[in-house]
Amino acid sequence: xxxxxxxxxxxxxxxxxxxxxxxxxxxxxxxxxxxxxxxxxxxxxxxxxxxxxxxxxxxxxxxxxxxxxxxxxxxxxxxxxxxxxxxxxxxxxxxxxxxxxxxxxxxxxxxxxxxxxxxxxxxxxxxxxxxxxxxxxxxxxxxxxxxxxxxxxxxxxxxxxxxxxxxxxxxxxxxxxxxxxxxxxxxxxxxxxxxxxxxxxxxxxxxxxx
Amino acid sequence: xxxxxxxxxxxxxxxxxxxxxxxxxxxxxxxxxxxxxxxxxxxxxxxxxxxxxxxxxxxxxxxxxxxxxxxxxxxxxxxxxxxxxxxxxxxxxxxxxxxxxxxxxxxxxxxxxxxxxxxxxxxxxxxxxxxxxxxxxxxxxxxxxxxxxxxxxxxxxxxxxxxxxxxxxxxxxxxxxxxxxxxxxxxxxxxxxxxxxxxxxxxxxxxxxx
Numbered sequence: 456x457x458x459x460x461x462x463x464x465x466x467x468x469x470x471x472x473x474x475x476x477x478x479x480x481x482x483x484x485x486x487x488x489x490x491x492x493x494x495x496x497x498x499x500x501x502x503x504x505x506x507x508x509x510x511x512x513x514x515x516x517x518x519x520x521x522x523x524x525x526x527x528x529x530x531x532x533x534x535x536x537x538x539x540x541x542x543x544x545x546x547x548x549x550x551x552x553x554x555x556x557x558x559x560x561x562x563x564x565x566x567x568x569x570x571x572x573x574x575x576x577x578x579x580x581x582x583x584x585x586x587x588x589x590x591x592x593x594x595x596x597x598x599x600x601x602x603x604x605x606x607x608x609x610x611x612x613x614x615x616x617x618x619x620x621x622x623x624x625x626x627x628x629x630x631x632x633x634x635x636x637x638x639x640x641x642x643x644x645x646x647x648x649x650x651x652x653x654x655x656x657x658x659x660x661x662x663x664x665x
Numbered sequence: 666x667x668x669x670x671x672x673x674x675x676x677x678x679x680x681x682x683x684x685x686x687x688x689x690x691x692x693x694x695x696x697x698x699x700x701x702x703x704x705x706x707x708x709x710x711x712x713x714x715x716x717x718x719x720x721x722x723x724x725x726x727x728x729x730x731x732x733x734x735x736x737x738x739x740x741x742x743x744x745x746x747x748x749x750x751x752x753x754x755x756x757x758x759x760x761x762x763x764x765x766x767x768x769x770x771x772x773x774x775x776x777x778x779x780x781x782x783x784x785x786x787x788x789x790x791x792x793x794x795x796x797x798x799x800x801x802x803x804x805x806x807x808x809x810x811x812x813x814x815x816x817x818x819x820x821x822x823x824x825x826x827x828x829x830x831x832x833x834x835x836x837x838x839x840x841x842x843x844x845x846x847x848x849x850x851x852x853x854x855x856x857x858x859x860x861x862x863x864x865x866x867x868x869x870x871x872x873x874x875x
Contacts, residue, residue: 459860466859467840474815493840529859530866537858548758549854554838558855560862598861605684622865624857628764630677630703636872638865640857644759645768647834647852648747649676649739650669651808652770655832655848656740662846 461502462529467492468499469525473557476518484515531559538596538620540611541603542567542581545626545644549600550579562600564590584614591618598622605629612639671712672739677702678709679735683767686728694725741769748806748830750821751813752777752791755836755854759810760789772810774800794824801828808832815839822849 457465471491475483485499492499503510508524510516526532539546542565550565565581567573574581582590590596599620601611608627612634615623622638625631628646633639667675681701685693695709702709713720718734720726736742749756752775760775775791777783784791792800800806809830811821818837822844825833832848835841838856843849 457863459864462860462863463856466853466856470838470853470855491840493842528863530862531859535858535862544758544761544763548754551754552854553754554855555858558859560855560858597865598858600858621869622861624861628680630701632703636868638861638868640861642852642857643676643680644762645680645764645770646673646676647850648745648765648770648808648810649741649768650672651832651834651848651850652740652745653667653672653738654669655807658846658848659831 457505461505464492464494464498464502465525465529468502469522469529469531470558472518472522472525476522480518482515483518483521485510526559534559534561535598536561536563536594536596537598537600538563538587538591539565539600539602540567540584540587540615541601541607541627542569542572543602543604546600546602549602550581563594563596566590587614588618591615591620596620600624600626601631602626667715671715674702674704674708674712675735675739678712679732679739679741680768682728682732682735686732690728692725693728693731695720736769744769744771745808746771746773746804746806747808747810748773748797748801749775749810749812750777750794750797750825751811751817751837752779752782753812753814756810756812759812760791773804773806776800797824798828801825801830806830810834810836811841812836 468488471488485496488499489496506528537560539549539562546565550562555562562579565579566584566587567581568584572581573583597620599615601608601623603611605627608625608629608631612631616634616637625639625641628643630641631639678698681698695706698709699706716738747770749759749772756775760772765772772789775789776794776797777791778794782791783793807830809825811818811833813821815837818835818839818841822841826844826847835849835851838853840851841849
């Protein structure tokens with residue numbers, strides 16, 4: 456059974472493979488992929504064997520083939536569409552984040568309660584929150600991003616669930632509980648920075664022997 | 666020894682405590698904090714005991730006191746200053762992210778190679794990348810955020826290290842290796858979304874028994 460760490464590594468291997476492919480490479484070795492994800496080659500082979508991907512130790516893996524296999528595992532053999540609720544600083548940045556395209560991820564619409572933000576003509580339209588349910592149902596959207604203030608996060612989660620969304624990334628700095636039959640990940644930027652601060656200060660203390 | 670999970674929880678307890686304090690609450694119980702971080706009350710008490718924080722099981726903890734203690738652990742008894750290199754979509758959003766203030770985190774400057782983005786007069790100035798070293802040294806900055814395209818990430822890391830930065834959050838979708846005497850966390854938005862896609866699809870498959 457794959458855990459979160461394994462899926463993160465597969466995602467990193469795939470990114471490295473896409474770069475190698477763009478440089479016209481044909482073959483890759485587990486050692487190359489290990490470098491790209493900062494793990495050991497043994498780990499790479501373990502991850503692959505978990506999904507029945509086998510290579511030739513001497514001959515390596517064919518890059519094209521490997522991309523196809525990992526893409527299928529990660530559900531990236533088709534474009535996955537997301538909606539974003541909350542078009543503040545972070546929501547706005549995610550709407551226009553260029554990196555998603557390469558990963559077969561498409562942000563198809565933003566939703567906000569502020570009518571000054573609405574824009575139906577934009578490349579990625581920003582719509583009134585009331586239209587979320589209809590939009591998600593009509594377009595069969597399964598994934599959403601929450602980037603509202605913390606006080607509105609729980610309510611936004613409920614709206615998304617009612618609309619039929621099944622996988623959610625929450626940027627609001629409040630820890631949402633994962634409901635049954637739905638995947639919710641909490642990613643708080645504050646918490647990420649606090650983590651860095653803590654471990655940096657700790658390392659400095661150890662270094663100076665305090 | 667505290668691990669990453671423990672520090673993330675402390676950070677969540679602290680956020681919940683700040684909210685409770687704003688609502689004029691005085692005392693809190695481990696059960697309340699457990700709810701806020703989606704863990705058990707036993708876990709809360711374990712986390713606290715790791716840092717020598719003890720409460721009165723019946724009487725609970727004094728919110729004010731607890732905030733002060735956790736803040737000291739997280740290095741938040743003083744404002745921690747960050748610089749950002751790469752003022753694209755994400756960098757721009759982080760420059761103006763309102764949530765950092767509450768967490769005693771201050772973004773003090775942005776840096777970019779594009780002179781059209783430079784703005785010395787802005788509340789948070791955006792400066793030429795060449796000035797990074799001087800600025801960091803002069804202002805004794807220890808923390809940085811990388812939000813450049815992947816091809817520039819490694820070089821940016823080197824510049825930050827040379828300037829004396831000790832803790833780094835990397836948003837570029839390439840996995841940077843953690844150098845000695847420095848804390849580097851890789852946070853790729855693509856990878857986060859890919860993770861959600863994978864586990865959502867997996868849950869759906871299990872549900873339908875495929």
